[in-house]
Amino acid sequence: MEKKFKITAPEGLHARPAALLVTAATPFLADITLDFKEKKANLKSIMGVMAQGVSPGSTIVISAQGSDEAEALQVIGDVIVSKGIGEEC
Amino acid sequence: MLALKGIPVSDGAAIAKAYCLVEPDLSYSKIMIQNDDAEILRLNAAIEHTQNEIEHIQAAATKKYGEDKGAIFGAHLLVLQDPELFVGVAQKIQSGMNAEHALDETAQFFIQMFEGMDNDYMKERAEDIRDVSKRVMAHLLGVELPDYSRIKEAVIIVAKDLTPSMTTQLDPTFVKGFITDIGGKTSHTAILARTMGIPAIVGAKSATMDIKHGEDLIMDGATGEIFIQPNHEQIVQYKKVEEENKQFQQQLAKYSELQSVSKDGYFVELAGNIGKPEDVASVLAVGGEGVGLFRTEFLYMDRLDLPSEEEQFTAYKEVLQALNGKPVVVRTLDIGGDKNLPYLNLPQEMNPFLGYRAIRLCLDRQELFRVQLRALLRASVYGNLKIMFPMIATLEEFRIAKEILFEEKEKLLVEGISVSEEIEIGLMIEIPSAAMIADLFAKEADFLSIGTNDLIQYTLAVDRMNENVSYLYQPYHPAILRLIKMIIDAGHAQGKWVGMCGEMAGDSIAVPILLALGLDEFSMSASSILNVRSQLATLSKEQLVPHIQNLLQLSTAQQVELAVKDILK
Numbered sequence: 138m139e140k141k142f143k144i145t146a147p148e149g150l151h152a153r154p155a156a157l158l159v160t161a162a163t164p165f166l167a168d169i170t171l172d173f174k175e176k177k178a179n180l181k182s183i184m185g186v187m188a189q190g191v192s193p194g195s196t197i198v199i200s201a202q203g204s205d206e207a208e209a210l211q212v213i214g215d216v217i218v219s220k221g222i223g224e225e226c
Numbered sequence: 227m228l229a230l231k232g233i234p235v236s237d238g239a240a241i242a243k244a245y246c247l248v249e250p251d252l253s254y255s256k257i258m259i260q261n262d263d264a265e266i267l268r269l270n271a272a273i274e275h276t277q278n279e280i281e282h283i284q285a286a287a288t289k290k291y292g293e294d295k296g297a298i299f300g301a302h303l304l305v306l307q308d309p310e311l312f313v314g315v316a317q318k319i320q321s322g323m324n325a326e327h328a329l330d331e332t333a334q335f336f337i338q339m340f341e342g343m344d345n346d347y348m349k350e351r352a353e354d355i356r357d358v359s360k361r362v363m364a365h366l367l368g369v370e371l372p373d374y375s376r377i378k379e380a381v382i383i384v385a386k387d388l389t390p391s392m393t394t395q396l397d398p399t400f401v402k403g404f405i406t407d408i409g410g411k412t413s414h415t416a417i418l419a420r421t422m423g424i425p426a427i428v429g430a431k432s433a434t435m436d437i438k439h440g441e442d443l444i445m446d447g448a449t450g451e452i453f454i455q456p457n458h459e460q461i462v463q464y465k466k467v468e469e470e471n472k473q474f475q476q477q478l479a480k481y482s483e484l485q486s487v488s489k490d491g492y493f494v495e496l497a498g499n500i501g502k503p504e505d506v507a508s509v510l511a512v513g514g515e516g517v518g519l520f521r522t523e524f525l526y527m528d529r530l531d532l533p534s535e536e537e538q539f540t541a542y543k544e545v546l547q548a549l550n551g552k553p554v555v556v557r558t559l560d561i562g563g564d565k566n567l568p569y570l571n572l573p574q575e576m577n578p579f580l581g582y583r584a585i586r587l588c589l590d591r592q593e594l595f596r597v598q599l600r601a602l603l604r605a606s607v608y609g610n611l612k613i614m615f616p617m618i619a620t621l622e623e624f625r626i627a628k629e630i631l632f633e634e635k636e637k638l639l640v641e642g643i644s645v646s647e648e649i650e651i652g653l654m655i656e657i658p659s660a661a662m663i664a665d666l667f668a669k670e671a672d673f674l675s676i677g678t679n680d681l682i683q684y685t686l687a688v689d690r691m692n693e694n695v696s697y698l699y700q701p702y703h704p705a706i707l708r709l710i711k712m713i714i715d716a717g718h719a720q721g722k723w724v725g726m727c728g729e730m731a732g733d734s735i736a737v738p739i740l741l742a743l744g745l746d747e748f749s750m751s752a753s754s755i756l757n758v759r760s761q762l763a764t765l766s767k768e769q770l771v772p773h774i775q776n777l778l779q780l781s782t783a784q785q786v787e788l789a790v791k792d793i794l795k
Contacts, residue, residue: 147594148569151347153297153531156304163307182310183301184336187351190343192571 139172139200140210144223150191154222159183161216167203169213180213196226230437232405232430234450235416240402240425241456241464245381246439247392250371252363254326262320269315269325272365276306279361283395294529295418301351301530305358311336326366333359347568357389377401382443386434388415398422403445405433405452419447420528427452478756482513486759488741490766496759497553497749499727503544508752513759516553516610518675518749519727520545522598523561531569532594538601546609553610555675555725555749557654558627559598560584560616579683584617589626599634606646614652614675619659621666628670654727656680661709664716674717675749678728682706701730702786707739708778714743725749732758735790739777742770 146154162169162180169180171189178185180199191197201209217223259265280302288296305311311332318328333355340352364371374383374395382403383396404419409428419426425447437443437454444453444464453460486496497518498509502525509517525533525541533541546554561567562583575581588595602613615627628651635645655661656677664674678701683690685705688698700706710726717724725747730736732754740748741762748758773793780786 145593147591148531149571151531151571152301152569156301159304179310182308183304184308184340184351184355185310187348188339188343190345190348 138202138206138210139198140214141196141198141226142214142217142223143196143226144191144193146222147193149193149195150189150197150222151187154220155183155186157216157220157222158213159186161213162209165201165203165205165209165212167201167206167209169199169201169209172198172200197223230430230433230452230454232427232433232450232452233409234426234447235409235428236404236419236424236426236447238403238423238425238447239445239464239468240382240447241442241444241461242380242382242402244384244437244439244441244443244454245377246434246437247372247374247383247385247388249386250364250369252360252367252369254324254330254363254367256327257324258322259319259324262322265319265325266316268366269319269329269362272325272362273306273312275365276358276361277303280306280358286395291418297530298354301354302358305354306362326363329359329362329366345568345571346566347571350568353389360389382445384433384437384443388418398424403427403447405430405437405443405445407431407433475756478760481756481759481763482511484513484759484763486515486762488762488765488767490768492741492767494741494745494762495553495725495747496755496762497555497725497747498752498755499749500545500752503541503548505752506545506548509755510548512752512755514552514752514755516555516747516749517545517549518553518555518725518731518747520554520556521560522556523559523565526559526561526567527565529569532597535597535601535604538598539604542602542605542611543608546605546611549609551610553612555612555614555652555727556602557614557616557727558585558602559588559594562587579680579689585615585623585627586617588615589623589630592630595627595630596634599631600638603631603635603638603645603649604643606649607644610648611646612650612652612673614654614673616654616677617656617680618653618667619657621663621670624653624667624670652722654680655713656684658685658709661685661713664713665719668716668720668722671722673723673725674713675725675727675747676710676713678706678710678726678730681709681728682730685709700783701733701736702783702790704778704780704782704786707786710740710745711743711774711778714745718744723747734758734761735787737761738765738770738790738794739774739786741765741767742774 144150159181170177171180171186173189173191176189178189199213214225280299284296284299287299314332315328318331319325336355337352340348374392375397377400380400380402382405383401384405386407387409388406403424404415404426406415406428407430409415415428416426425445427445427447427450441455444456487493495515497516498514499519500506500517501521525538563579618624638645650672652671652673652675654677655664655674682699682701686698688695690699714724723746726745727749731748732750737758777786777789780789
């Protein structure tokens with residue numbers, strides 16, 4: 138399953154927002170990826186996420202596959218919205 | 227005696243012995259392994275040791291320098307725990323490589339990927355990966371990384387480059403300065419040196435080759451000059467200058483209790499320039515009559531992300547409360563030009579000083595600007611706040627900035643948050659176009675503040691970062707003096723006060739001219755306030771005023787300087 142988000146953090150997915158997402162994704166068993174411009178990155182990998190270079194205003198898709206996929210997407214979505222990283226679309 | 231020169235990134239001078247940090251030998255042999263399970267266990271053990279080590283350093287850094295600096299090591303932990311890194315190494319081990327070889331190849335892959343990115347912020351992340359993988363490698367090899375916390379005498383650290391984990395172990399009591407071969411203004415060395423308040427020179431190219439461990443050094447973090455094995459005369463000279471400074475400061479101390487007034491009883495306001503709340507103490511210590519320039523961009527620099535509204539509110543409130551009713555002029559974010567925020571990922575420009583900076587950036591990226599304005603407005607009830615906008619070139623810019631400020635004020639009032647009704651709103655006059663229509667700005671602003679550093683740069687078309695044209699940076703150029711007179715007269719014609727917040731406000735040749743021209747507020751670094759106050763006490767405004775017409779008719783900066791010296795005799 139997957140969810141779409143629009144990134145609103147002024148610095149894009151660098152530094153703090155990237156660290157928050159990776160920290161949120163890491164505890165889950167599901168494979169979680171961040172899709173941006175047809176490139177997939179492992180959301181549990183700080184280097185993978187930062188290397189995507191997601192800029193503010195762009196749209197990303199987060200997909201999760203595994204036993205706890207629903208909970209993972211819920212938690213990650215909450216972090217994105219509550220920490221001002223982006224909004225669901 | 228040999229002299230070197232590098233890029234000065236943190237002010238101050240130091241004299242001490244060189245302590246050369248030598249990289250430990252982390253070379254390894256490439257071996258084909260049979261038992262990959264055992265090799266992966268070895269890798270895991272090394273990662274676990276590294277994790278403990280980084281957590282330890284992180285705790286120490288947070289305690290010493292605060293959350294922001296601790297966060298650098300939080301980023302290191304995330305790199306260490308990165309599954310891509312681990313999987314990459316593990317796969318290579320399974321294909322028969324030993325752990326050292328596998329780690330090195332995988333780390334190099336990521337380092338090259340980040341270094342190849344067209345973005346300073348990402349390039350600096352390559353350093354994080356290098357630092358982390360070096361630690362893991364040391365544990366794999368059983369090599370002990372040197373423990374710099376053992377240094378127990380005054381030293382100047384000389385190294386190829388300094389990583390955050392090296393610098394944080396250093397005890398600031400003994401470390402008097404940093405010199406590195408490579409690095410730039412935003413490198414970790416520069417950032418930590420400024421936090422520690424010690425001089426630093428980076429990019430000194432061959433420093434580690436030319437300087438030997440234990441040699442005496444004199445370094446000047448303001449000019450970037452390094453003297454190796456200074457001769458007796460140079461040491462005596464350095465100590466003499468230091469001693470004279472000390473004595474002079476002692477003589478000046480009495481002025482910290484006195485008012486800023488000329489010999490003939492004319493009062494002006496001497497204020498301090500600050501970058502962070504902790505700078506207020508030095509302004510108050512010399513009896514500064516306010517803060518004339520709060521460079522808020524420093525709240526945004528040396529960190530990994532934007533400061534939140536709450537963080538900014540706390541900083542502004544702290545400054546306003548500390549000033550206890552004395553004026554605090556806050557300049558809104560002035561980034562761009564020579565000051566970059568890597569995390570904003572701003573494009574490289576051909577002419578950064580003429581480009582996307584300061585108010586131009588803020589009006590374009592209003593989400594940043596509005597956060598700062600809200601924080602300022604919320605803090606306004608704690609003191610005497612004045613807000614000014616930097617780099618205004620046109621009236622429209624000033625009007626739009628004001629409008630956004632009023633919108634945010636309205637929003638806060640609707641939310642039931644109180645905002646002071648007394649906030650004055652002004653602008654920096656630092657672009658010749660604004661100087662030429664200062665009369666029009668004076669009608670719409672509560673005050674004008676002359677930013678001389680940029681005004682000189684733009685008026686003489688001189689890049690102040692370019693050594694080859696530095697002779698053109700002329701504060702006493704008649705064009706500058708005439709512009710300053712225009713701006714002060716324009717302000718006064720509308721009953722508005724006019725200040726100055728560039729280096730020129732603390733310059734002993736400029737001060738008599740500015741006093742005669744009627745400047746109301748002089749803002750400078752705290753260390754200049756007592757000098758200027760003591761000079762003011764010797765000057766008579768009434769005697770200076772008749773000379774002004776003559777000074778403005780002179781044709782060169784040199785003539786102006788000589789004429790002022792002559793008048794002061």
